[in-house]
């Protein structure tokens with residue numbers, strides 16, 4: 001994707017006359033990043049500045065926005081960048097948005113679970129979603145802030161209370177789990193001509209692994225039985241790959257040793273998902289990505305699975321497909337934890 005973003009970005013600077021070009025350009029979109037001065041927010045904002053589908057980029061944070069905007073605005077793509085700081089300017093940041101991405105909130109330190117972030121981040125997401133309901137009720141919303149298993153239900157309750165909830169427009173971003181599963185799978189696998197060698201970007205591009213469930217520990221369930229291209233992995237290898245995917249976030253938290261969690265890979269994953277949402281809005285057919293959305297494919301009200309994106313957001317929540325016995329066990333095991341995280345979010349949104 002990056003290659004095509006960079007190619008398109010440089011193409012947008014070409015000397016081709018604008019009039020000739022405009023008949024084929026998709027509609028420009030306004031994208032808002034809430035938490036834009038953070039570890040994820042900054043690289044994600046840069047990637048959105050490079051995306052030719054974005055005509056207007058609105059960067060909001062409670063602190064530090066002017067520096068990020070000054071810096072990003074020197075990047076020579078056509079996307080217009082405007083920065084906003086402080087709650088009193090949140091409405092202006094959001095007005096007219098097509099897509100709002102939320103990486104606002106505190107990250108983990110070693111020894112913490114994502115749920116340990118709930119006490120701080122639940123309130124942040126609630127406040128931001130209250131403003132979204134007021135200023136851009138029709139925007140798609142991509143929630144990155146953890147714990148995603150609870151913050152997405154919080155957002156849904158806020159929108160319901162405001163009378164603006166449309167389940168097709170709310171997404172928990174779990175793309176980083178897919179990115180990790182793909183990377184680890186490609187690194188483990190040799191499929192020769194079929195494409196995987198564990199080396200080049202092209203081979204990674206050829207790989208796909210759906211990841212379902214949620215976004216914390218065992219609720220992250222990669223379906224390696226559905227990975228493409230097919231590879232003959234032993235049961236032990238599948239178990240090890242599954243565990244590595246589930247622990248991928250913790251691996252980064254520990255390596256950063258107190259300086260936060262995944263930011264660069266998350267920005268990459270967030271940019272992929274945001275780009276897919278924009279493609280869907282623009283009517284590109286068959287855009288399918290995994291996301292944590294309102295769902296009835298299991299007994300739980302929210303679940304991550306493949307979804308088809310379209311002009312209104314989620315067009316179709318796709319089923320799980322055939323799963324192995326090992327994955328079936330994983331599905332059963334994750335239900336109680338995911339259920340309780342969802343209920344915790346719903347309770348918080350309705351209590352406070």
Ligand SMILES: NC(=O)c1ccc[n+]([C@@H]2O[C@H](COP(=O)([O-])OP(=O)(O)OC[C@H]3O[C@@H](n4cnc5c(N)ncnc54)[C@H](O)[C@@H]3O)[C@@H](O)[C@H]2O)c1
Nearest residue numbers: 035037038039040062103104105106107144145146176266
């Ligand atoms: N979904 C995922 O896969 C995934 C991956 C990585 C990180 N995360 C989560 O993303 C969040 C952000 O991580 P980070 O590393 O960027 O943290 P960070 O601390 O570097 O940045 C967070 C930013 O949010 C801002 N912020 C705080 N309250 C705000 C508010 N009310 N409105 C707007 N901005 C506000 C802060 O000023 C800061 O700039 C964390 O909760 C982290 O756990 C999720």
Ligand SMILES: O=C(O)C[C@H](O)C(=O)O
Nearest residue numbers: 108146248249250261262
């Ligand atoms: O692990 C974290 O806390 C951040 C994020 O959820 C991740 O998966 O990297």
